[in-house]
Amino acid sequence: MSERIKMRLAEMGTTANAISVAADKPREWLGQIIRKTDVWPTTDNLILICDALGLRLSYLVNGTGARLIDEPDLSEDITLVPRLSWVAAGAFAETETVESGQASGFVQVANLPPGDHIALDVVGDSMDRIAPDGSTIIVNRSEKDLRDKKFYVAATENGDAATFKRFREDWPPRLEPFSNNPEHHAINIAGPVRVVGRVTRVIHDL
Numbered sequence: 651m652s653e654r655i656k657m658r659l660a661e662m663g664t665t666a667n668a669i670s671v672a673a674d675k676p677r678e679w680l681g682q683i684i685r686k687t688d689v690w691p692t693t694d695n696l697i698l699i700c701d702a703l704g705l706r707l708s709y710l711v712n713g714t715g716a717r718l719i720d721e722p723d724l725s726e727d728i729t730l731v732p733r734l735s736w737v738a739a740g741a742f743a744e745t746e747t748v749e750s751g752q753a754s755g756f757v758q759v760a761n762l763p764p765g766d767h768i769a770l771d772v773v774g775d776s777m778d779r780i781a782p783d784g785s786t787i788i789v790n791r792s793e794k795d796l797r798d799k800k801f802y803v804a805a806t807e808n809g810d811a812a813t814f815k816r817f818r819e820d821w822p823p824r825l826e827p828f829s830n831n832p833e834h835h836a837i838n839i840a841g842p843v844r845v846v847g848r849v850t851r852v853i854h855d856l
Contacts, residue, residue: 651687658705669699675698693732693753708730708758728758729762733753734754734769736770737812762788764792767789770787776814777816780828781849787853788853789846790848793847793850797817798820799817800816802847803846803847804843807844822838823839825839825843
């Protein structure tokens with residue numbers, strides 16, 4: 651991303667300091683973003699950079715699709731979903747940023763319905779019939795109502811731990827594994843469940 655910003659600055663015949671001032675930011679703002687290649691800018695800052703440089707967001711972040719705002723883009727249905735953390739496909743496990751936190755990157759996903767989407771990496775094999783260990787799940791945080799046989803990320807009451815499971819509403823209501831490994835067991839639900847969101851997409855390499 652830093653190299654794409656520098657290339658665009660050279661193309662425009664301007665400097666990072668000038669763009670920072672034009673974006674109503676401190677003079678060193680864009681230069682710091684260019685130099686800190688291990689830190690992702692916030693979504694707001696990414697949008698400011700795109701507006702100031704005339705670049706499309708998907709190109710700035712991933713180097714794909716149409717480059718300039720005024721160029722036609724054949725992939726308008728692509729959504730950049732923030733990758734926040736990992737989630738256990740097993741028992742509840744501590745994870746700090748399933749519900750909030752700064753994105754470590756973005757996942758390109760096509761044809762997503764409206765919603766509040768996040769991407770989480772799957773750790774463990776209790777859901778390997780649909781989401782093997784190491785795959786990525788897309789979670790719609792706008793869908794929190796539990797429906798039988800749908801897949802969800804649920805958290806403990808304080809939000810410190812989370813798990814990825816299938817919900818079953820017959821007695822006893824439970825979050826159950828969907829696995830080829832018989833060692834995994836269902837988690838019976840004795841009270842209200844803190845639902846992070848419904849899992850709507852699984853991404854993994856064959």
